[in-house]
Amino acid sequence: MEVLKDDLLRTMEDYFGDDSRRINHARRVTAYAERLLEVEGGDYPIVVGAGVLHDIGIHEAERKHHSSGGKYQEIEGPPIARGILNRLGFEKAQVDEICEIIAHHHSPGKINSANFKILYDADWLVNLADEYDIKDKKKLAGIIETVFLTESGKALARETYLEEKDSG
Numbered sequence: 001m002e003v004l005k006d007d008l009l010r011t012m013e014d015y016f017g018d019d020s021r022r023i024n025h026a027r028r029v030t031a032y033a034e035r036l037l038e039v040e041g042g043d044y045p046i047v048v049g050a051g052v053l054h055d056i057g058i059h060e061a062e063r064k065h066h067s068s069g070g071k072y073q074e075i076e077g078p079p080i081a082r083g084i085l086n087r088l089g090f091e092k093a094q095v096d097e098i099c100e101i102i103a104h105h106h107s108p109g110k111i112n113s114a115n116f117k118i119l120y121d122a123d124w125l126v127n128l129a130d131e132y133d134i135k136d137k138k139k140l141a142g143i144i145e146t147v148f149l150t151e152s153g154k155a156l157a158r159e160t161y162l163e164e165k166d167s168g
Helices: 002-016 020-040 044-053 058-065 070-087 092-102 114-131 137-147 151-161
Strands: none
Touching (some): 002 044, 002 070, 020 114, 044 114, 114 151
């Protein structure tokens, strides 16, 4: 499994080139996804594949649509991911599911699999601070309950964003 993840990461990094922001984002989402997988179950190759490649269409979205918006990533990402996954030897069913997750990773409710929910929550664990004012803890608690799809995602978000860090 580690070889699979390393190959995916290397390929994603080659694709993004010097775009360290996108590379770091994919790495962080994948790390959270692996933590959520431990609790939620799910299919490791699917979740890790989707975690590493979920935003792979962002450069193409910017080029074609002059926007990095989620709906454009959902359009442009799957064909790029499909090529990468096929080159790395993923099974057709795995490729199809990963691409389906990528095609909806900003659109909850269209897919309700455990694999999708894990990726969705992992992405939000990284994006929450960029999308919401995390200083208002009471408001943030409500947002966490609304946005996250898994109980372990909610728990990890509360731990990450709401609990006071021990400064000792």
